[in-house]
Amino acid sequence: xxxxxxxxxxxLADSVLKKEEVPAPKIQTKDLALYYGNFRxxxxxxxxxxxxxxxxxxxxxxxxxxxxxxxxxRMNDLIRGVRISGQVFLDDQDIYHPDTDLIxxxxxxxxxxxxxxxxxxxxxxxxxxGPSIHGMASGRELESIVERHLRATGLWDDLKDKLHIPALSxxxxxxxxxxxxxxxxxxxxVLLMDEPCSALDPIATARIEDLLFELKKDYTIVIVTHNMQxxxxxxxxxxxxxxxxxxEFGKTGQLFTNPIDPRTHDYITGRFG
Amino acid sequence: xxxxITESVIEAIIHISASLAIVGLVLIFIFIGKEALHILTSSExxxxxxxxxxxxxxxxxPGVPKEFAWQPVSDIPKYSLFPLMVGTLKVTLVALLFALxxxxxxxxxxxxxxxxxxxxxxxxxxxxxxxxPSVVLGFFALMVMATxxxxxxxxxxRLNAINAGIALGLAVIPIVFTVAExxxxxxxxxxREGSIALGATxxxxxxRVVLPAAFPGIFAACVLGFGRAIGExxxxxxxxxxxxxxxxxxxxxLRSLSATIAAELGEVVHGSPHYHVLFFIGTLLFIFTFILxxxxxxFVERLKDRLSGSxx
Ligand SMILES: Nc1ncnc2c1ncn2[C@@H]1O[C@H](COP(=O)(O)OP(=O)(O)OP(=O)(O)O)[C@@H](O)[C@H]1O
Ligand SMILES: [Mg+2]
Numbered sequence: 001x002x003x004x005x006x007x008x009x010x011x012l013a014d015s016v017l018k019k020e021e022v023p024a025p026k027i028q029t030k031d032l033a034l035y036y037g038n039f040r041x042x043x044x045x046x047x048x049x050x051x052x053x054x055x056x057x058x059x060x061x062x063x064x065x066x067x068x069x070x071x072x073x074r075m076n077d078l079i080r081g082v083r084i085s086g087q088v089f090l091d092d093q094d095i096y097h098p099d100t101d102l103i104x105x106x107x108x109x110x111x112x113x114x115x116x117x118x119x120x121x122x123x124x125x126x127x128x129x130g131p132s133i134h135g136m137a138s139g140r141e142l143e144s145i146v147e148r149h150l151r152a153t154g155l156w157d158d159l160k161d162k163l164h165i166p167a168l169s170x171x172x173x174x175x176x177x178x179x180x181x182x183x184x185x186x187x188x189x190v191l192l193m194d195e196p197c198s199a200l201d202p203i204a205t206a207r208i209e210d211l212l213f214e215l216k217k218d219y220t221i222v223i224v225t226h227n228m229q230x231x232x233x234x235x236x237x238x239x240x241x242x243x244x245x246x247x248e249f250g251k252t253g254q255l256f257t258n259p260i261d262p263r264t265h266d267y268i269t270g271r272f273g
Numbered sequence: 274x275x276x277x278i279t280e281s282v283i284e285a286i287i288h289i290s291a292s293l294a295i296v297g298l299v300l301i302f303i304f305i306g307k308e309a310l311h312i313l314t315s316s317e318x319x320x321x322x323x324x325x326x327x328x329x330x331x332x333x334x335p336g337v338p339k340e341f342a343w344q345p346v347s348d349i350p351k352y353s354l355f356p357l358m359v360g361t362l363k364v365t366l367v368a369l370l371f372a373l374x375x376x377x378x379x380x381x382x383x384x385x386x387x388x389x390x391x392x393x394x395x396x397x398x399x400x401x402x403x404x405x406p407s408v409v410l411g412f413f414a415l416m417v418m419a420t421x422x423x424x425x426x427x428x429x430x431r432l433n434a435i436n437a438g439i440a441l442g443l444a445v446i447p448i449v450f451t452v453a454e455x456x457x458x459x460x461x462x463x464x465r466e467g468s469i470a471l472g473a474t475x476x477x478x479x480x481r482v483v484l485p486a487a488f489p490g491i492f493a494a495c496v497l498g499f500g501r502a503i504g505e506x507x508x509x510x511x512x513x514x515x516x517x518x519x520x521x522x523x524x525x526x527l528r529s530l531s532a533t534i535a536a537e538l539g540e541v542v543h544g545s546p547h548y549h550v551l552f553f554i555g556t557l558l559f560i561f562t563f564i565l566x567x568x569x570x571x572f573v574e575r576l577k578d579r580l581s582g583s584x585x
Contacts, residue, residue, distance in 0.1 A: 075470055080389075107472035117463040120486045129481065130471045179467070186471055 026051035026220040032086035056235035065224040073109040109190040110183040116175035118167035130186035153177040173204035193223040308552035322352040322546040343517040356519040360527030365502040367438020376449035384457035385479040403447035411511030414440030432514030434523040449498035456490020489576035493569040500565035506531040
């Protein structure tokens with residue numbers, strides 16, 4: 001009881017204090033639940049993702065992190081038997097409204113996957129893919145777009161003379177950077193990243209983290225990670241999920257050093273040993 | 274220890290049966306090739322049916338203009354393979370023009386667009402087509418299709434390359450469909466997800482990501498379909514009119530290489546030039562389909578490499 005009181009006071013204080021300085025959330029869910037057939041993979045999720053920050057989602061395997069991430073650009077629609085209740089807003093738009101333009105939505109909120117998945121075509125064509133399917137550019141324009149977005153992920157200097165080699169011949173780190181370039185080229189607002197470093201070695205991971213820092217100036221980033229040091233390092237807000245619930249959500253510093261919920265505490269201390 | 278022994282026995286059996294298959298293949302090739310070789314080695318055969326007679330235009334009597342003719346049992350036998358090769362290519366071309374778009378379209382539809390229940394109907398039904406004996410397809414083409422096509426297009430000849438090509442196409446569709454569909458479904462889901470997550474439509478994804486990824490496999494499917502069309506005998510024999518006419522027109526009857534062997538080898542005089550020419554045709558077909566299958570295999574390998582990213 002006492003705990004609850006403290007919790008709500010803290011939340012209240014937070015919201016009162018930050019009223020002016022906290023901008024409207026980029027993504028917000030209201031009482032979100034998601035079912036795979038009869039299995040409820042998410043329940044009562046209320047989350048507010050701040051804009052132009054990195055938000056981390058942590059939690060044990062199978063708790064629904066990927067599922068939640070895929071809610072944000074409706075990638076779950078591809079899976080048969082998925083049902084959803086509650087509301088999800090991107091800015092002010094209810095993205096599960098029946099009139100939602102999925103193409104426009106996914107252009108605004110793009111995804112980077114756990115295993116790098118560049119298309120089996122050339123480096124250039126990978127980055128040019130988005131702009132050309134969306135009719136954003138063609139011909140010479142494409143070249144400068146490709147250059148800009150390869151620069152943004154630090155690939156340009158290595159690859160500028162090899163733009164036409166197959167993307168799959170790159171190293172895993174380069175492939176993941178390429179996937180990020182490919183995503184940036186459609187000019188999204190939100191980057192949804194599902195364990196983007198789990199297939200990479202520690203050095204490559206550190207460099208991708210640096211890249212994320214660069215990117216957060218311009219993009220809202222949500223990153224799912226199993227690596228709590230990583231979450232602590234890169235994110236400014238973090239959410240802890242367990243069995244489909246968002247147990248706790250708050251400032252990263254607070255969540256990691258002084259979690260409110262005992263389950264968060266157990267998970268974090270358990271992991272840190 | 275006992276397990277070790279049984280295992281090595283089984284291994285040995287597998288090795289032996291695999292080698293037997295290869296040995297059998299080689300023996301067949303040697304047998305056919307040996308009979309065909311007379312065309313080069315025996316002077317008697319060479320005089321009547323040497324390579325120049327087989328491939329170059331030839332005038333049967335002085336004063337008669339040079340021609341390409343296949344008349345192996347006339348008074349002056351003529352052995353030009355040209356009409357047969359033209360016939361084969363003609364009917365194969367029609368078959369592929371008919372079968373490839375249908376088979377590839379069906380494969381793309383089935384793997385990329387069809388809901389899974391529909392897919393479970395399409396795939397087995399097309400593959401069932403492969404189980405229809407060629408003679409049944411040939412009979413159908415001869416009795417039913419030929420008249421329908423003749424009436425629909427107003428053609429002079431009932432049996433012609435269009436009719437034979439479509440009948441042949443029916444035999445080609447399942448093999449192309451199966452191989453192409455497998456190639457498409459082998460494309461990892463992660464490519465499709467990556468594309469959809471960038472805001473691409475299913476069409477854009479299929480056309481610009483999945484097809485290029487599956488290209489080697491699709492190409493292999495076409496090559497294998499080509500090989501099947503070249504080698505198929507009964508359908509063409511029954512539905513083409515089987516006349517060795519030198520014509521490039523698809524509305525004319527034709528005779529294919531394989532149908533020639535089937536129709537003539539039963540009555541040919543053993544050891545005659547005609548006999549050896551038929552074996553030579555067999556060798557040509559053997560080598561040709563062997564190379565086609567080899568190319569097909571190579572491309573399937575390339576597909577695997579490409580999808581796993583192990584090739585630069
Ligand atoms: N397509 C699906 N059909 C049915 N159940 C699914 C499907 N995808 C995920 N699930 C289930 O939903 C739950 C949440 O899965 P999800 O992939 O979101 O977990 P996660 O937190 O990302 O796990 P991990 O850390 O292992 O990636 C799991 O119990 C999983 O088994
Ligand atoms: Mg996951």
